[in-house]
Every structure is written in C-alpha cells, then in structure tokens.
C-alpha cells in the first residue's frame with residue numbers, strides 16, 4: 001500500500017515485538033494467528049504491534065499477557081528483521097524469553113504448541129523464517145527448518 005497523497009513516499013514500518021519462548025528442554029512456543037487477522041491460522045511466535053511510547057519489552061509483556069495470560073520476567077532484543085507483506089511493512093524485534101509466570105490461557109481462541117526444530121507445524125508466517133534459521137544454526141541443526149520442507 002502506498003501513501004495516497006504521495007505515492008512515491010517510502011512505506012512506514014509497523015514495529016512489532018515478538019517473543020521466542022524457550023522451554024527447559026529447548027522447545028519453542030508457536031501459536032496460530034487468530035481469525036480475522038491477515039494470515040489467520042498461520043503459525044507464528046507470539047507478539048504484536050508496539051504502541052506509541054512503549055519499549056519492546058513493555059509491548060511484549062503486554063501482548064503476551066493479552067494473548068497467552070502469562071507475565072514474562074524480562075526480554076532483551078536478540079535480532080531485528082523486516083518483512084514486506086501486502087498488508088504491512090513490518091519491523092520485527094525478536095526477544096528470547098526464558099522465564100515467565102502464570103498459566104497459559106489462549107485468550108484469542110488461538111492454538112499453541114511446543115516445538116523442536118525442524119518444526120512439524122505448517123504453514124508458518126514467512127516473516128518468522130529467518131529467525132528459525134538462526135535458531136537452527138545456533139543448535140547445529142542442518143537442513144530445512146520445517147519438517148518436510
């Protein structure tokens with residue numbers, strides 16, 4: 001989408017905070033995108049848009065409370081990526097999260113699961129693919145990050 005008043009203007013980024021929750025066995029938490037959102041039903045890492053005045057950590061804590069009912073202890077940005085979707089140009093601020101409190105509760109009707117690499121769930125949001133690749137590299141996993149992919 002371009003700016004109607006100025007079609008040559010660069011698209012503005014939508015800033016997004018994303019959490020890579022890592023369990024004690026190294027499993028990764030994936031969840032499905034709720035109905036009504038672009039790419040509904042695709043698997044993603046939990047997170048959402050950063051609101052005005054929020055830091056990445058504050059936004060991520062709010063999003064994970066709203067979506068999953070948990071409270072994260074802390075989050076530091078690990079990687080920043082960009083992805084150009086038809087619906088938005090997003091800048092994704094990825095945080096690894098190792099510690100949280102509360103019970104998981106799917107507050108937006110989504111589904112969650114813990115996954116090792118390669119992932120067995122599909123389809124996965126295209127914007128998450130570089131991060132899966134980095135996680136696989138860190139773990140010395142060669143080959144596709146999606147089983148059968």
Ligand SMILES: Nc1nc2c([nH]c(=O)n2[C@@H]2O[C@H](COP(=O)(O)OP(=O)(O)OP(=O)(O)O)[C@@H](O)[C@H]2O)c(=O)[nH]1
Pocket residue numbers: 016017018037039043044045046047048049050083085088090092125126127128
């Ligand atoms: N949460 C999340 N978003 C991702 C991932 N990968 C990726 O490209 N995105 C993109 O980042 C954006 C996140 O926005 P969202 O729609 O989930 O955010 P939100 O919950 O604040 O939505 P809303 O306020 O519109 O209801 C979407 O454009 C989504 O496609 C990912 O792994 N997790």
